[in-house]
Amino acid sequence: MLNFSFQNSTQIHFGEGQIQKISTSIPKDAKVLVTYGGGSIKTNGVYDQVVAALAEHTWFEFAGIEPNPTYAALMKAQALIKTHEIDYLLAVGGGSVIDGTKFIAAAALFQGDDPWDIIATGAPITAALPMGCILTLPATGSESNTGAVVTRDGHKLSFRNDLVRPAFAVLDPAVTLSLSDRQISNGVVDAFVHTVEQYLTYSVNGKVQDRFAEGLLQTLIEEGPKALAADTKNDIAVRANIMWSASLALNGLIGAGVPQDWTTHMIGHELTGTHGIDHARTLSILLPAVLKIRTEAKRGKLLQYAERVWHLTDADEDVRIQRAIELTEQFFETMQVPTRLKDVNLDASHIDTLIEKLTQHHMVKLSEHGDITPDISRKILMLALN
Ligand code: NZQ
Numbered sequence: 354m355l356n357f358s359f360q361n362s363t364q365i366h367f368g369e370g371q372i373q374k375i376s377t378s379i380p381k382d383a384k385v386l387v388t389y390g391g392g393s394i395k396t397n398g399v400y401d402q403v404v405a406a407l408a409e410h411t412w413f414e415f416a417g418i419e420p421n422p423t424y425a426a427l428m429k430a431q432a433l434i435k436t437h438e439i440d441y442l443l444a445v446g447g448g449s450v451i452d453g454t455k456f457i458a459a460a461a462l463f464q465g466d467d468p469w470d471i472i473a474t475g476a477p478i479t480a481a482l483p484m485g486c487i488l489t490l491p492a493t494g495s496e497s498n499t500g501a502v503v504t505r506d507g508h509k510l511s512f513r514n515d516l517v518r519p520a521f522a523v524l525d526p527a528v529t530l531s532l533s534d535r536q537i538s539n540g541v542v543d544a545f546v547h548t549v550e551q552y553l554t555y556s557v558n559g560k561v562q563d564r565f566a567e568g569l570l571q572t573l574i575e576e577g578p579k580a581l582a583a584d585t586k587n588d589i590a591v592r593a594n595i596m597w598s599a600s601l602a603l604n605g606l607i608g609a610g611v612p613q614d615w616t617t618h619m620i621g622h623e624l625t626g627t628h629g630i631d632h633a634r635t636l637s638i639l640l641p642a643v644l645k646i647r648t649e650a651k652r653g654k655l656l657q658y659a660e661r662v663w664h665l666t667d668a669d670e671d672v673r674i675q676r677a678i679e680l681t682e683q684f685f686e687t688m689q690v691p692t693r694l695k696d697v698n699l700d701a702s703h704i705d706t707l708i709e710k711l712t713q714h715h716m717v718k719l720s721e722h723g724d725i726t727p728d729i730s731r732k733i734l735m736l737a738l739n
């Protein structure tokens with residue numbers, strides 16, 4: 354196992370009816386800004402629960418954080434923060450609202466000229482407004498991690514800082530019942546790929562991390578399709594298992610002390626930044642191609658994945674690996690997400706721009722070995738075409 358330091362200070366309030374806990378998790382004297390997206394919280398009852406829970410707080414609201422949040426939209430919150438002397442943020446939504454609120458939190462107390470420098474040049478964050486969140490879409494793990502992804506003019510980039518880790522996160526699986534099938538699928542697939550990218554690398558004998566990861570993958574394979582099936586889609590136990598899996602997939606636990614390979618995510622961000630494809634759908638398109646191109650580099654772990662996650666023990670090793678990748682693709686198909694670029698109407702003529710942007714964003718040494726060059730990224734995209 355590799356050396357690591359691990360901390361996750363986010364307090365989790367898990368279960369039905371837990372939104373009311375925000376009344377005690379947010380300091381009573383705070384001036385709160387509630388941030389949210391396009392309005393799903395107004396139609397599914399979450400907003401009303403927030404209003405009831407904040408009855409004794411002073412609070413304001415900032416709406417309109419869009420999926421794949423943009424710098425321009427997020428900066429509009431700054432005037433509100435100054436006018437009302439806001440000193441606490443409550444994000445209510447999916448990964449986009451939570452990520453966007455992390456950026457708002459850091460931008461509000463940024464010492465430099467342009468908060469975009471936090472992302473563009475890695476300018477230091479010395480302070481951020483404290484924040485908590487109510488998660489409405491299990492997928493990204495943003496509710497208890499330190500990362501955030503923001504887009505500006507087609508450049509989809511991330512930053513990471515301990516100061517923007519939410520102080521608390523409410524995970525009420527009942528609020529996920531209003532999700533569309535598309536967003537349920539996206540969430541399950543995003544969590545699955547987060548787990549794979551911290552697991553399918555090379556072995557460092559991290560037995561606990563491996564078995565946690567295998568447990569999360571098996572849970573997502575079992576429960577994901579149930580959240581789409583007519584007779585089980587309203588089962589809160591199914592939603593609860595998906596919600597907790599997605600959170601644990603990217604809260605730092607399974608990635609501590611093991612190599613990680615974020616190739617699929619980094620190329621995926623370019624597909625979203627340039628073509629607007631949903632985050633998870635970029636991943637389901639790219640992961641199979643990454644695994645095929647990297648079969649030798651990932652051989653040992655692919656065999657472990659085949660045996661422990663897909664129960665494949667027969668046949669020779671190459672057949673087993675090929676079958677495990679096929680079953681991964683079949684799982685994505687069951688979750689109704691695309692697995693090829695042609696499924697989202699992209700062809701070879703689009704690849705040059707994606708490679709240029711990867712290079713511009715310094716994504717030229719990807720993978721657990723730092724050896725995926727733009728040429729290899731091009732091969733991955735070519736293999737993902739059809
Ligand atoms: O905006 P509203 O009206 O709330 O609607 C949203 C949005 O249209 C809707 N939705 C959310 N909860 C709902 C709901 N609709 C009905 N009922 C509910 N309970 O779903 C749509 C998509 O929401 P979004 O927040 O964009 O989805 P997701 O959670 O998948 O977040 C994606 C973003 O997170 C980033 C992605 O790059 C992308 O920008 N990621 C963040 C990570 C992190 N911070 O660690 C890691 C991830 O790999 C990822 O990159």
Ligand code: ZN
Nearest residue numbers: 493543547632
């Ligand atoms: Zn993701």
